[in-house]
Amino acid sequence: MTGTGTTGSRHVTHWIGGKPHAGEAARRGDVYEPASGRVAGTVDFAGQAEIDAAVAAAKAAFPGWRDTSLSQRARVLFRFRELVDEHRDELARLISSEHGKVVSDAAGEVARGLEVVEFACGIPHLLKGGFSENVSTRVDAYSILQPVGVAAGITPFNFPAMVPMWMFPVAIACGNTFVLKPSEKDPSASVRLAELWAEAGLPDGVFNVLHGDKAAVDGLLHHPDVKAVSFVGSTPIARRIYETAAANGKRVQALGGAKNHMLVLPDADLDLAADAAVSAGFGSAGERCMAISVVVAVDPVGDELMARIRERVAGLTVGPGDDPEAEMGPLVTREHRDKVASYLDGGVAQGATLAVDGRDPDVLGGAGDGFWLGPTVLDHVTPEMDAYKDEIFGPVLSVVRAGSYEEGMELISANPYGNGTAIFTNDGGAARRFQNEVEVGMVGVNVPIPVPMAYYSFGGWKDSLFGDSHAHGMEGVHFYTRTKAVTARWLDPSHGGVNLGFPTSG
Secondary structure (H helix, E strand, C coil): CECCCCCCCEEECCEECCEECCCCCCEEEEEEECCCCEEEEEEEECCHHHHHHHHHHHHHHHHHHHCCCHHHHHHHHHHHHHHHHHCHHHHHHHHHHHHCCCHHHHHHHHHHHHHHHHHHCCHHHHCCCEEEEEEECCEEEEEEEEECCEEEEECCCCCCCHHHHHHHHHHHHCCCEEEEECCCCCCHHHHHHHHHHHHHCCCCCCEEECCCCHHHHHHHHHCCCEEEEEEECCHHHHHHHHHHHHHCCCEEEEECCCCEEEEECCCCCHHHHHHHHHHHHHHHHHCCCCCEEEEEEECCCHHHHHHHHHHHHHCCCECCCCCCCCCECCCCCHHHHHHHHHHHHHHHHCCCEEEECCCCCCECCCCCCCCCCCCEEEECCCCCCHHHHCCCCCCEEEEEEECCHHHHHHHHHHCCEECEEEEECCCHHHHHHHHHHCCCCEEEECCCCCCCCCCCCECCEECCEECCCCECHHHHHHHCEEEEEEEEECCCCCCCCCCCCCCCCC
16 A cells, blocks of 8 residues: 555555565556545555465465464464554544445454454454364374465445454464455555555565455465465355355355344333434444334334424534544445435335435535435335335445334344344333344344454354355354364274274274
């Protein structure tokens, strides 16, 4: 990454074999500043030569890193953790400048990513296998966990630091090497992380960054030396990633889209529920797979809850990500802003009520040509409407009315997505019933965004996950390792001659 000062001066290139790529790119893309709408720089797009070079660097580095002691790997991870923490503000501002989210939101993203690094620092314990003595006479059996080889990560624009850090710390700690393909919309944070890895002492080639579009993705999915692929993004792309990578003999975890519901029961603390709906619906401008996009209000509290949501939305401050007073920034691109805004007229045409219209927000310092859409609320939404069915991925909160707990829970479970959900209630029995019955992978009880801590695993059910492994936690360790079972006999002088049979428990 070079030059981050004046308009159009930022140039982001690949990180291959421990250094920035020196070659000339045949194709490049623009990197925008969402708050102003201006082009802030360019990013190189990888062709087959760059793809081959990155994978070759990772493959060459694998034997040495695989055989590096667990203690030494942990020391590198600890040093990387300290460097990321030292540069947290810098990373947050870099993310904010390219994504648009406010700096405090970006700093929170880095902090959540660091939690996975901290989990991976415990790799000497996490990679312990099992041992059974005397499974047969003087025969021992044990299992060991070994890395799979070159792993690739394909990550979305909405969390350019956190989502990659769900993947590569665990993969690298387990002894793999890694090729990251971040979003071309906000590529700079990934290269800065690569620089910090190098400063931490990670050997050249263990961590590489390839920029680009579908061509770079397809190149990794079809490359014979890539053994595992991790992906986070929309459901249609997750399905394609899973099918393509699996067809090419790779291990795959592909996390897809979401339509997260928050069920509010009549006994809930409505101030807490309204606060949660607004923060979970409009944080990061709604551009996150764990955003609450549907509030299911069990009547008779629907009108009162809506009044409190409207009151809180009116107090939100929209502005550039680097303005300390801003609570919500712009969307990532003009095209995405326009697509999200199209659901407002569409929702009204299909019978919803536009309770809060965010299409002309009061922006700190003026909207200019930025990609702005303020907090928006559609009330009286029904499951047949496009605003309900589609993953909008923006600051649009839909409110659905339900007549009972059963109706609300069944609505949530019937949704094809199963990423995250939440229930707001003061009834412990209702909460316990909900967590038992609901067909969703991550559940919050009076917690609107139930993202698990790093030592648990992240991932949903149904159309929100393709593959059988969730991200980070022990499922992440298992994804990035293969189990090898060893049966060993060490003969003593009285072994009594040749025995051609299989070991038995006798």
